[in-house]
Amino acid sequence: MGALVGRAALVLALCVCVYGIGASLYGARTGRREWVDSGRRSVYALAFIVTVAFGILELAFLRSDFSYDTVANTSSLTTPTFYKAAAVWSSQEGSLLLWLLLLSLWSSLAIFLTRKTLREVVPYATAVLLGFGAFFASMTVFLATPFATTHPAPTDGAGLDPLLRHPSMMIHPPMLYSGYTLFTIPFAFAVGALITRRIDAEWIRATRRFALASWLFLGIGILLGARWSYAELGWGGYWGWDPVENAALMPWLIATAFIHSIMIQEKRGMLKIWNASLVLASGTLAILGTFLVRSGILQSIHAFGASTLGTPFVVLIVVLVVGSLYLVISRREILRSENRLDSLLSREAVFMLNNLVLVGLCFVIFWGTFFPLISQALTGSKAAVGPPWFSQYTVPLALILVLLSGVGPVIAWRRATPANAKRNFRVPVLAALGTLVVLLGFTHTSSKPFAIGMFCAAAFVFGSVGQEFWRGIGARRAMSDESPPAALISLVRRNRRRYGGYTVHIGMAVLFVGVAASTAFQHVSDVSLRPGQSTLVGGYRYTYEKATSSVISDPNSTGAILTLGAVMDVTKHGHRVAILTPSAGYYPAPDTSQGPIGSLIGGETTAHIGLQAGLRRDIWTAVQPDIDPLQPLITQGNKLVPPAHPEYAFILLAAIAKHYVNSSPTASFHLMNSPLVTWIWFGGFIVFTGGLTAMWPTGGQRVRARYLARVGRDLQRA
Amino acid sequence: MSPPRKRKIRLVTALSSAVILATALIYTSFTAASPTRTPSQLLAGARAGQSYELTGTVVNNSITRSGDTTDFRVADRAGTGVSVPVTYSGSVPSPFREGREIIIDVEKQGTGFVGQSGTLVTKCPSKYAAAKTGSTPY
Numbered sequence: 001m002g003a004l005v006g007r008a009a010l011v012l013a014l015c016v017c018v019y020g021i022g023a024s025l026y027g028a029r030t031g032r033r034e035w036v037d038s039g040r041r042s043v044y045a046l047a048f049i050v051t052v053a054f055g056i057l058e059l060a061f062l063r064s065d066f067s068y069d070t071v072a073n074t075s076s077l078t079t080p081t082f083y084k085a086a087a088v089w090s091s092q093e094g095s096l097l098l099w100l101l102l103l104s105l106w107s108s109l110a111i112f113l114t115r116k117t118l119r120e121v122v123p124y125a126t127a128v129l130l131g132f133g134a135f136f137a138s139m140t141v142f143l144a145t146p147f148a149t150t151h152p153a154p155t156d157g158a159g160l161d162p163l164l165r166h167p168s169m170m171i172h173p174p175m176l177y178s179g180y181t182l183f184t185i186p187f188a189f190a191v192g193a194l195i196t197r198r199i200d201a202e203w204i205r206a207t208r209r210f211a212l213a214s215w216l217f218l219g220i221g222i223l224l225g226a227r228w229s230y231a232e233l234g235w236g237g238y239w240g241w242d243p244v245e246n247a248a249l250m251p252w253l254i255a256t257a258f259i260h261s262i263m264i265q266e267k268r269g270m271l272k273i274w275n276a277s278l279v280l281a282s283g284t285l286a287i288l289g290t291f292l293v294r295s296g297i298l299q300s301i302h303a304f305g306a307s308t309l310g311t312p313f314v315v316l317i318v319v320l321v322v323g324s325l326y327l328v329i330s331r332r333e334i335l336r337s338e339n340r341l342d343s344l345l346s347r348e349a350v351f352m353l354n355n356l357v358l359v360g361l362c363f364v365i366f367w368g369t370f371f372p373l374i375s376q377a378l379t380g381s382k383a384a385v386g387p388p389w390f391s392q393y394t395v396p397l398a399l400i401l402v403l404l405s406g407v408g409p410v411i412a413w414r415r416a417t418p419a420n421a422k423r424n425f426r427v428p429v430l431a432a433l434g435t436l437v438v439l440l441g442f443t444h445t446s447s448k449p450f451a452i453g454m455f456c457a458a459a460f461v462f463g464s465v466g467q468e469f470w471r472g473i474g475a476r477r478a479m480s481d482e483s484p485p486a487a488l489i490s491l492v493r494r495n496r497r498r499y500g501g502y503t504v505h506i507g508m509a510v511l512f513v514g515v516a517a518s519t520a521f522q523h524v525s526d527v528s529l530r531p532g533q534s535t536l537v538g539g540y541r542y543t544y545e546k547a548t549s550s551v552i553s554d555p556n557s558t559g560a561i562l563t564l565g566a567v568m569d570v571t572k573h574g575h576r577v578a579i580l581t582p583s584a585g586y587y588p589a590p591d592t593s594q595g596p597i598g599s600l601i602g603g604e605t606t607a608h609i610g611l612q613a614g615l616r617r618d619i620w621t622a623v624q625p626d627i628d629p630l631q632p633l634i635t636q637g638n639k640l641v642p643p644a645h646p647e648y649a650f651i652l653l654a655a656i657a658k659h660y661v662n663s664s665p666t667a668s669f670h671l672m673n674s675p676l677v678t679w680i681w682f683g684g685f686i687v688f689t690g691g692l693t694a695m696w697p698t699g700g701q702r703v704r705a706r707y708l709a710r711v712g713r714d715l716q717r718a
Numbered sequence: 719m720s721p722p723r724k725r726k727i728r729l730v731t732a733l734s735s736a737v738i739l740a741t742a743l744i745y746t747s748f749t750a751a752s753p754t755r756t757p758s759q760l761l762a763g764a765r766a767g768q769s770y771e772l773t774g775t776v777v778n779n780s781i782t783r784s785g786d787t788t789d790f791r792v793a794d795r796a797g798t799g800v801s802v803p804v805t806y807s808g809s810v811p812s813p814f815r816e817g818r819e820i821i822i823d824v825e826k827q828g829t830g831f832v833g834q835s836g837t838l839v840t841k842c843p844s845k846y847a848a849a850k851t852g853s854t855p856y
Contacts, residue, residue, distance in 0.1 A: 163813055240839070340725070356732075364743060371747055372754060383751035384771045386823065386837070392750075393743065526808040528785045584812070607812040624809055626783065668786060670809035 006147040009053040017134035021127045028123035036123045047104035054101045067153035076159035086169040087160040093144040100136040103181040110185045124192035162606040165558035168228040179218025180286045185210040187283025194327040215255040216691040223684040241390045246369040247289035254282040257358040269338030280324035343415040354404045364393040405505040406461035431463030432456040454516035458509040465502045500694025511683025517676035531664045543569040549657035560585030562601045564625040580610030582623040595638030596649040620672040758800040764826045772824045778816045806833035813840040
């Protein structure tokens with residue numbers, strides 16, 4: 001019954017989208033407001049209907065209703081409830097539904113907030129948003145429906161893949177998809193503004209917050225993914241230039257460029273073509289990102305093996321690219337700049353350079369990601385570029401970006417004078433030089449020039465942004481006699497966008513210090529050890545104290561049947577630094593072909609790392625127990641379990657697990673110690689705080705006054 | 719110098735540096751890339767010393783471990799039955815198992831192939847849903 005309602009809801013959602021597109025366009029062409037209002041209400045209706053459909057599916061997961069194919073494929077009775085709830089979006093069809101849900105919710109918010117402004121632009125933006133809605137709704141209706149059922153229902157499902165049983169599963173996909181779907185909002189408004197030729201600062205103002213939100217959500221989603229892979233995949237890396245990672249990074253880079261360059265349009269009326277192109281590109285790249293994940297066109301850790309979604313996505317992307325190009329080219333006359341660049345030593349020029357570097361980075365990543373397809377088209381043979389190729393370009397570009405993020409805040413608009421430069425750059429330059437002297441004089445880091453460069457660039461940013469805060473606080477205290485913390489709070493409150501942005505710059509610098517340090521000065525070792533043996537990795541002694549085991553009671557609450565682990569004692573110069581307990585979880589096989597005991601543990605295996613995270617250094621361990629010596633015992637045990645009492649298998653498995661601990665077994669370890677990894681997550685947190693600050697509604701008089709002045713100027717020119 | 723002339727010089731400088739960088743990028747991508755191969759393509763012709771990106775499925779009952787070294791065979795995804803032996807040193811990702819699709823950079827040594835450390839990736843199993851057979855209409 002529920003499945004039928006769900007299916008009907010999705011069909012209805014598709015109809016509502018088609019109706020809403022028609023109503024909005026008709027209303028816009030004829031100027032009949034009631035049709036435009038009806039189009040707007042279609043967006044709300046879509047959100048309601050899709051929420052109902054999503055609710056039905058979520059309930060089916062929580063009730064373990066295995067008559068739903070998607071529930072049977074990705075959940076099971078033994079899957080912990082927390083992961084049952086998150087399993088909804090682990091499948092192709094579930095994640096498409098999540099996409100549609102988030103799209104409809106965010107669109108509703110955007111359409112609601114602009115209900116009294118942008119009268120000409122909104123109907124077209126509504127139509128574009130509903131167009132995306134129609135695309136994803138028809139995917140879930142025709143190609144990958146979440147409501148397919150099988151009767152009679154299986155008694156149990158396959159279970160959520162153990163690799164996905166990590167708390168990040170609850171928050172990482174919704175964050176990433178929120179980022180992707182939010183990109184469609186500035187895209188839709190840009191299309192509306194271009195169609196109606198209303199290319200003033202108003203549409204930018206209306207969607208700036210959404211652009212910022214998409215940037216923020218996608219960024220946090222990317223970072224959560226990195227954190228997840230660091231903690232779960234058992235190889236200890238947080239970034240691998242995988243196509244799916246790249247897919248999220250590309251629109252994020254373009255959005256970063258956009259949120260800088262719109263400031264130039266708002267302030268100086270320049271770069272209109274550029275801004276329009278960036279918004280259209282970021283929206284298209286967001287769809288391209290979804291396509292890369294969903295189509296399996298590129299070999300990737302995440303990509304689907306077999307999927308029929310490729311063709312419709314390619315069609316959509318072609319429509320987006322051709323449509324965007326047409327709009328920008330046909331409107332180029334009204335997109336002309338109102339002002340010219342006065343000097344290369346100005347904030348405008350720095351912003352333009354930052355934009356070029358960001359777009360360049362995006363191009364590098366695009367080229368590398370699609371290289372297998374490009375090389376096949378050009379040479380007839382497929383080839384792929386690896387992480388070293390990416391690093392070769394991205395590392396220097398990242399260095400320039402961090403440096404520019406320190407220059408931007410302190411350089412003057414229009415033209416920087418020598419006096420002004422001297423006043424603003426003395427502190428940051430001294431900070432960078434001081435860092436260089438300390439690093440070269442007192443540490444052994446000289447062999448890693450890029451890392452040193454990054455540390456100095458970060459010091460430059462801390463100097464320049466710190467100086468801005470310092471001066472701002474000083475100015476406020478001179479005016480109002482506040483205490484320094486109170487002055488800081490009122491300073492930020494009065495100019496959230498500016499100081500939120502500065503905070504983001506600090507966070508990025510902290511993050512890149514973490515990235516540079518942990519890649520340049522990491523120590524890794526793969527060893528096999530027996531209990532009592534030890535090994536040295538980067539000055540730390542790792543001693544395998546003893547083996548551990550547990551049956552059913554998984555210490556990580558992921559529902560593993562058997563957990564085999566190790567107690568690892570880590571010391572430096574004889575002092576204990578950490579006691580870590582990495583383990584491997586064994587999950588049931590999908591069928592019983594391996595015998596009653598073998599099948600209990602014959603499915604997936606996942607590593608649970610032992611990690612001591614610190615401000616200065618992370619000690620990271622993963623273990624791979626050797627279970628081959630247990631095989632004869634399992635085979636023997638399989639014969640002992642009476643068919644009438646399958647539960648005896650657990651008792652025998654417990655005995656085998658105990659034998660494992662007593663036999664002082666060999667295990668392979670992946671051991672690492674990397675400096676400053678925590679700085680990456682901490683920097684991400686600072687970025688998040690700064691982003692939220694910049695996004696928070698101001699409602700201040702000054703902002704409105706400035707905006708009115710700008711509209712006035714636009715009107716005069718028109 | 720007149721402003722229009724100055725702008726023109728700037729534009730030409732910017733464009734030519736962009737062209738130079740793009741050329742470098744494209745050139746290095748072709749020289750640094752590893753050809754992607756399936757096991758049967760590797761058997762048909764692989765040069766010693768050349769690095770290949772091998773994709774395929776780990777053959778059932780082919781994994782043997784000794785110390786840090788893992789030996790296994792990789793077969794064509796298409797199920798042609800053709801497979802190549804691979805030796806890999808270092809820890810393998812936890813999803814690595816028999817029957818799973820993997821990607822690994824290999825070099826030919828003797829009759830077998832040696833996997834380059836740190837390059838073994840397995841496909842994220844969350845994305846297997848679409849390949850399963852069931853009553854879903856695709």
